[in-house]
Amino acid sequence: MDPREQSATPPGPLAGVRVLxxxxxxxxxxxxxxxxxxxxxxxxxxxxxxxxxRRIGLLGPGGTSVLSLNLNAGKKSIVVDAATQQGAEEMRRLIGWADIVLTNVLPHRRRRFGLSWEQVEAVNPRAVLVTGQGFASDSAHADAPAYDDVVQAASGLADSYRLRDGVPRYSPYVVADKVCGMSMAQAALAGLHSRGATGTGCWADVPMVDTMAAFTLVEHMGGQTLTPPEGEVGWSRVLAPEHRPHRALDGWVCVMPYSDANWAQFCELLERPDLLTHTHLVDNRARSAAPATYEAVLADYAAGRTCAQIEAECGERGIPAHRVTRIDAVREDPYLSSRPLLEHAVHAEEGEYVHVGSPVVFSGMDRPGPADCGREDADRAEVLRMLDTGGEEAGRTVGSSSHEC
Structure with missing residues (x-):
């Protein structure tokens, strides 16, 4: 059986929920x-x-990007040219079918796609519309282009590296896109809950800059949190240049005797009772305020041991510690390779690959397995048949009153 047919209605807590x-x-x-x-x-x-x-980054043998292999696995694809009368009608029918509509089309272009809230509500008043773009839809910057790096710059996230390194930097992964993607999914589920209570849909806007500013400022607002401000921005413990994995004899390791109980056990392990009364190490607050002193002790400890020795010694005492897992070795990592997160899959055109699945496990429910990422428009006939069942008219049975989430 075709892998995508196997996962057409994957099991799980959202079985029956329809997403466009x-x-x-x-x-x-x-x-x-x-x-x-x-x-x-x-x-x-x-x-x-x-x-x-589908065409960004490394491509597989068949021309599909490795990014797309995982992001689009198990989704049905249909190409819709919203600029044509046929495409506009297809989009309207898809909106009528959906419980949730997700889009990162810029606000000034949404109306062209039939994706403004007024248009979605008119077609399907039970739909939950979730929009995401660089800046808030109701702001003066709504239509400003904003890729991940721009969002990191505008939200203060890039500046958090200045607090540590002296110059702003970008994170070495697309943190804004992924955090905001998670926020869009969270907003969609909250919207479904609201619909269950009110019977009507709603619109949730997820501006990326706002989302990443909130993400960054939770700890780094620091003394600016208070009115009037008292103290500098930033959380000293995580901003110290010394706050990093430490070199062991055979790799890199994280050692983190964070609580006072952990620290006491660690000092016992080192046979250094004097550290328990050290002015800069006496308790958690002191250690957080003097990260250079604290991290120097950890670095000296790690330097004379293997990662396995460190994990064993700290593990026996309940001290958090773990070797640094190399990204190029995750497929052989004893823990990660044992989890259903990384699943062996075979794509119809790209061959064997590793499917990155959901990290969340629900009791009593099956996980949807790996599924092909088909070519664009691969499921046109199936999607149109699905719409022909009349499911796209479901939202019309409910009154048109609604609200923003």
Whole structure:
């Protein structure tokens, strides 16, 4: 049986929930992946030529990007040209079918796709519309282009590296797209809960800059949290240049005797009772305020031991510690390779690959297994048959009153 047929209605807590994804690259597709991995039925509506995320980065033997192999696994694809009368009608029918509509189309272009809240509400008043873009839809910057790096810069996240290194930096992964994708999925589920209480849909806007500013400022607002401000921004413990994995004899390791009980056990392990009364190490507050002194003790400890020795010694005493897992070795990592997160899969065109599944496990429910990421428009006939059942008219049975989430 075709792997995608096996996962057409994947089991899970969101089984029966219908999601229309009109998105590109990572943010909205990542939100769609999260919902699909929890059992939702996801239809990916793509423009002619397909989502550009299909062609970004490393490509497999058949021409599909490795990014797309995981982001679009198990989704049904249909190409919709919203600029044509036929495409506009297909989009309207898809909106009528959906419980959740996810999009990262910029606000000024949404109306062209039939994706403004007024248009979605008119077609399906029970739909939950979740929009995501760089800046808030009701702001003066709503239509400003904003990729991940721009969002890191605008939200203060890039500046958090200045607090540590003296210069701003970008994170070495697309943190804004993925965090905001998770926030879109979270907003979609909250919207479904609201619909269950009110009987009507709603619109949730997830501006990336706002989301990442909130993400960054939880700890780094620091003394600016208070009015009037008292103290500097930033959390000293995590901003210290010395706060990093330490070199062991055969690799790198994280050692973290964080609580006072952990520290007492660690000092016993080192046979250094004098550290218990050291001015800069006497308790958690002191150690957090003097990270250079604290980290120097950890670095000296790690330097004379193997990662296995450190894990064993700390493990016996309940002290958190773990070797640094290399990304190029995750497939052989004893823990990660034993989890259902990394699953062996075979793609119809790309051959064998590792499917990155959901990290969440629900009791008493099956996990949706690996499924093919088909080519754009691969499921057109199936999607149109699905719409022909009349499911797209479900939202019309409810009154048109609604509200923003």
């Amino acid at each position: 994804e009109v998105g590109s690259v990572i943010m909205a597709p990542y939100a769609g992946k999260i919902l699909r991995d929890m059992g939702a039925e996801v239809v990916k509506a793509e423009p002619p030529g397909g989502d550009i995320g």
